[in-house]
Amino acid sequence: MRVCLGAQQLINRVSIHPVSPSAAVRWRAAQTRLFCRTTEEEKPRPSMLRHLTSKIKATGPITVAEYMREVLTNPVTGYYVRNNMLGPEGDFITSPEISQIFGELIGVWIISEWIGAGQPKQLKLVELGPGKGSLASDVLRVFSQLRSVLGEASVSLHLVEVSPTLSRLQAQILTGNCSQEADAEDEPVYRRGETAAGLPVSWYRRLADVPTGFSIFFAHEFFDALPIHKFQRTEKGWREVMVDIDPEKPDQLRFVVAPSPTPASSALIQADERRSHVEVCAEGGVIIQRIAQRIAGDGGAALIADYGHNGTKMDTFRGFKDHQLHDVLSSPGSADLTADVDFSYLRRMAGQGVASLGPIPQRTFLKNMGIDSRMQVLLRNCSDASTRKQLISSYNMLTNPTEMGERFHFFSLLQHSRLAKPKTVQGLNMDKKSPAPLPVAGFTELSFS
Numbered sequence: 001m002r003v004c005l006g007a008q009q010l011i012n013r014v015s016i017h018p019v020s021p022s023a024a025v026r027w028r029a030a031q032t033r034l035f036c037r038t039t040e041e042e043k044p045r046p047s048m049l050r051h052l053t054s055k056i057k058a059t060g061p062i063t064v065a066e067y068m069r070e071v072l073t074n075p076v077t078g079y080y081v082r083n084n085m086l087g088p089e090g091d092f093i094t095s096p097e098i099s100q101i102f103g104e105l106i107g108v109w110i111i112s113e114w115i116g117a118g119q120p121k122q123l124k125l126v127e128l129g130p131g132k133g134s135l136a137s138d139v140l141r142v143f144s145q146l147r148s149v150l151g152e153a154s155v156s157l158h159l160v161e162v163s164p165t166l167s168r169l170q171a172q173i174l175t176g177n178c179s180q181e182a183d184a185e186d187e188p189v190y191r192r193g194e195t196a197a198g199l200p201v202s203w204y205r206r207l208a209d210v211p212t213g214f215s216i217f218f219a220h221e222f223f224d225a226l227p228i229h230k231f232q233r234t235e236k237g238w239r240e241v242m243v244d245i246d247p248e249k250p251d252q253l254r255f256v257v258a259p260s261p262t263p264a265s266s267a268l269i270q271a272d273e274r275r276s277h278v279e280v281c282a283e284g285g286v287i288i289q290r291i292a293q294r295i296a297g298d299g300g301a302a303l304i305a306d307y308g309h310n311g312t313k314m315d316t317f318r319g320f321k322d323h324q325l326h327d328v329l330s331s332p333g334s335a336d337l338t339a340d341v342d343f344s345y346l347r348r349m350a351g352q353g354v355a356s357l358g359p360i361p362q363r364t365f366l367k368n369m370g371i372d373s374r375m376q377v378l379l380r381n382c383s384d385a386s387t388r389k390q391l392i393s394s395y396n397m398l399t400n401p402t403e404m405g406e407r408f409h410f411f412s413l414l415q416h417s418r419l420a421k422p423k424t425v426q427g428l429n430m431d432k433k434s435p436a437p438l439p440v441a442g443f444t445e446l447s448f449s
């Protein structure tokens with residue numbers, strides 16, 4: 001039987017179980033990507049710079065993508081691999097860390113799409129770049145609250161995480177002590193565990209290792225951390241921007257423009273490109289292609305939230321360290337590196353096999369998902385003045401256009417059938433219509449009673 005519960009009914013049901021309002025606030029006066037330093041980070045890290053300079057001396061200037069990949073995810077000294085950079089003790093804060101309402105609404109979105117897909121018996125939740133595990137944990141809380149809606153569906157959680165440090169934190173939050181690392185280093189599933197409710201959780205380094213089947217993919221601030229290539233329009237045509245050693249200061253790096261085309265500059269620039277400077281995240285393109293193929297073949301959906309643009313911005317590569325914008329080439333490995341996500345590129349790489357929605361601003365998505373009614377429930381249950389203030393401040397942080405409300409965007413991939421117009425069957429005496437598809441939550445304005 002097809003249960004036609006819409007997103008607003010799901011949110012109403014979640015609202016019956018209000019969390020303690022103080023628990024809904026994780027972090028008080030938050031700024032994105034601008035936070036305190038870890039003690040580990042205070043130590044000088046010459047090894048990353050040494051590693052990069054010897055690489056450049058051996059093979060010549062490296063692409064920005066190679067630079068970014070080494071700095072962020074080098075298995076020994078990479079920024080993500082060594083640090084816990086999120087939250088009050090780290091370098092920056094993200095929406096799931098600001099308030100659990102964010103993850104709860106994403107949990108409702110996932111269940112709503114599972115219903116929209118006809119409630120398949122197996123549901124794989126696949127998160128890319130889970131950070132501290134807060135988003136997955138908030139999603140799973142909604143799953144527990146809506147257990148009766150999920151019926152007999154068998155749900156499992158699959159986390160794609162390159163950082164062993166963060167995977168341990170995720171395991172702690174999601175499974176307590178119920179997880180185990182794989183014996184061999186090259187196992188595709190490098191950690192397995194189980195939540196308190198008995199839901200299986202598995203960790204992978206790459207999306208390609210996640211088993212197939214109906215899956216809902218979600219990624220928050222993941223695509224912006226993937227390596228980008230940078231290109232500059234010159235009189236001689238497009239040239240790739242590379243990273244080289246500064247000849248006057250051998251312990252410093254600098255940008256140079258490649259004198260002739262590189263494989264990336266020949267392959268990654270669109271013939272009708274009008275900008276003078278372009279950033280292309282080829283790795284993100286490959287990942288979105290894989291997600292799209294899986295959605296088209298096995299069913300499911302993807303929800304991607306990040307800061308980004310629709311193919312209009314040029315130079316967005318930046319570093320963050322010590323509450324400040326940080327020179328991307330200085331003290332590599334000690335700061336976060338990031339670039340805005342080009343959603344038009346993701347859409348193009350996803351291809352014609354799937355439908356896409358967005359990007360729409362975070363503020364619009366969260367309001368469509370019912371953040372205002374959720375807030376009202378929390379505020380109604382909260383008499384403590386300081387907690388009320390914190391709730392309002394975190395709501396403001398997530399939705400205000402000058403904070404994260406318009407800088408962050410939501411983008412979704414769906415099966416074409418999910419959005420198909422109802423078919424009309426011509427009968428003898430009457431026209432019979434198949435039911436209209438449920439609206440896609442978050443991307444459609446819903447009315448809340």
Ligand code: SAH
Nearest residue numbers: 080094129130131160161162163220221225
């Ligand atoms: N989604 C979280 C964390 C964002 S930080 C949040 O919003 O709070 C980026 C996350 O992606 C980290 O968990 C980092 O370790 C992971 N990551 C970065 N590059 C990755 C890669 N190439 N493969 C898998 N995970 C990666």
